[in-house]
Amino acid sequence: MTIEVKNIVKKFGSFAALDNVDLKVDQGELLALLGPSGSGKTTLLRIIAGLDWPDAGEVLIDGENALARGASERHVGFVFQHYALFRHMTVFENVAFGLRVQPRAIRKDEATIRARVKELLDLVQLDWLSDRYPSQLSGGQRQRIALARALAIEPRILLLDEPFGALDAKVRKELRQWLRSLHNEIHVTSIFVTHDQEEALEVANRVVVMDKGRIEQIGSPGEVYDNPATAFVHGFIGESIVLPVDVSGGSVRLGGRPLNIAANGAASGASKLFVRRHDMQIGPAGSGSLEGAVRHVRSFGPIQRAEVALSGGEGKTIIEIDAPRDRELQAGEIVSLQPRRYRIFAAHD
């Protein structure tokens, strides 16, 4: 099933939660809506599910106007951040709920419902918990039950709102991989909301980066990481070093001193230079266009992370760099720095 969202506007008072959002989700995709809190991602998801209504715009599910139907008629599976399991029902009854509330004409008989619930509990590998109550389960188990419950109605699309947000780090990582393999198995068009870039990059086929009610970029995990379209995306996805620079006539200056890098077509004026931590090359003093004193070095795994205080310019600018461990850096050492890969965005972004 495809989902199409056209010119969606949603205001809460004077605050624009969604500002003219357009989005198309293809059949069988696993799409991530990624953004900081307040970026409108959850609101967008709730509008698609029918739990919120837009002030303007269209939502088409499989080409059909979804806004003409209420949430209960959209046949959309929704998984909540805090699970929202029915606390007074057993796990079994939770999963069976969607089948039991069907109109009498299409409701399955008890044996079919039991078989279907069993099948779903097997799918989420929790059939041994069917007589327990939600309060007796761990967070990870609850979320898997919530997912089984949403799948019970054979939803046309599956929407997950921060599905792993309330779980601890280890469980979250396990569930991520599990969700991806589950999606490979059942292939239902899915959208999940997250503020965790790692989660989005690791699980989704495509990532939609949102900020302040607008879509900043849509692309594969590789695209949004390697070719961020805006300063926001560069800053939000992956760690970046950001330096205020001036661009004029193809040359880039930091605090008046020219940097030995090309402007790459950036417009003249005040700009921001974005460099990934590992894209800043460290060399002996005098070999690059930036210079600074190493203040502190921490080494772990394959890299060493150095805090470098840049010399020159106004005030003290301290940046963090990831360098390979082929040459151990010392605190107090003067090094030169040269951006290997970088992007320049206008400063007002």
Place this chain on the structure above:
Amino acid sequence: MSTQSSVVTSATELRAYAPTADLTVSPPPSRIERARPRTGTSPDNLRTEPGPIRFIIIALAVTFLSVFVVLPLVVVFASAFSKGIGAYLTALGEPEALAAIKLTLLVAAISVTLNLVFGIIAAWAIAKFDFTGKTFLITLIDLPFSVSPVISGLVFVLLFGAQGFFGTWLQANDIHILFAVPGIALATIFVTFPFVARALIPLMQEQGTQEEEAAISLGASGLQTFFRVTLPNIKWGLLYGVLLCNARAMGEFGAVSVVSGHIRGETNTMPLLVEILYNEYQFVASFAIASLLAMLALITLVVKTVLERRLDEGQEPSDH
């Protein structure tokens, strides 16, 4: 809501250990410091008073309760049975007494049923929707608690009395509200309205709307959602509210006294009859009726304790 991961397994994850680099770098928050549990005051630390002082405080509390609560209760039963069980039963078997008991049960049934419905509706509106005037509505629900019951009764006299707002019209159409069951029921409903709503509002607010949203997204209709999800979740709170509402409805004196007219065998509820019999020096009869009300109080107390335990169990600690 930390986006950080605790196991360093890849270069991607290493990033999680440092804050977003902008122009300056601040040290990452220390995990150890944040993880350290706060040392709270344990009950042991509170037991610092020396033994005698502890004893005096406890003794004071027990004495106070005995004198002001237990003693009157004992007196009620002692007086009721002072002429033996035969006199007690005869007093309860009087037609006037039976009429009062019947009227009290009828009024309680009417007002509890209506307040059950109104209470759920009001609590639902307040807990699950946002609208202008919500704070005003919450304040309004508490009004019967803050107004003297006599005033509550007078309001109905002013509305439905012979000189009242609707008085002429009611008389013309031969409708009896004041000095009849409808008036007593109205005054009781007014006085007992807050109980159900007040028991439900915090419960429903705490539970939020997510389970209802989940039910709707699973295809449940509004009614199915209410009866299968909302009602089971609030049932103990609802029973708690109904219990207190019922106790007050049966025991209400002031408001009912104003609207009842004290017509013997017709508009006297149990509390009103207790007063009348007492004023006529029929102590055994008076305390016999009073003992029924006292028993109602005791039963209410026991059920309330059981319900409170259920409510606590219902709100199991969840990790959000």
